[in-house]
Amino acid sequence: MELVLAISIGVLAGSGIWLLLRPRSFQVIIGLSLLSYAVNLFIFSMGGLKSDAAPILEQGVDVSTYADPVPQALVLTAIVIGFAMTALFLVVLLAARGLTGTDHVDGRER
Numbered sequence: 001m002e003l004v005l006a007i008s009i010g011v012l013a014g015s016g017i018w019l020l021l022r023p024r025s026f027q028v029i030i031g032l033s034l035l036s037y038a039v040n041l042f043i044f045s046m047g048g049l050k051s052d053a054a055p056i057l058e059q060g061v062d063v064s065t066y067a068d069p070v071p072q073a074l075v076l077t078a079i080v081i082g083f084a085m086t087a088l089f090l091v092v093l094l095a096a097r098g099l100t101g102t103d104h105v106d107g108r109e110r
Helices: 002-020 025-046 069-100
Strands: none
Touching: 002 025, 025 069
């Protein structure tokens, strides 16, 4: 499972960086989204990969059998912030396209 997660994080990060380097604004926004998904998966994996483990502590139970709830809370917060930033970037993209007439990052066709 760790190998699959590591490969998916690498593919998402690589695809996000590749799209960030593209000349069109929409591709840059999608690249930022993919990169944020990769970072979220990385943060989530740092909490440990445990299946069927509750993030609640009880008396007399070994602490190593529980999942860490902090990365889960961080990722949930990052998802909400990433969604808001994507919406803001799309509004800025539409405004810039309306003003310049093109969707290139530098404002001119090549």
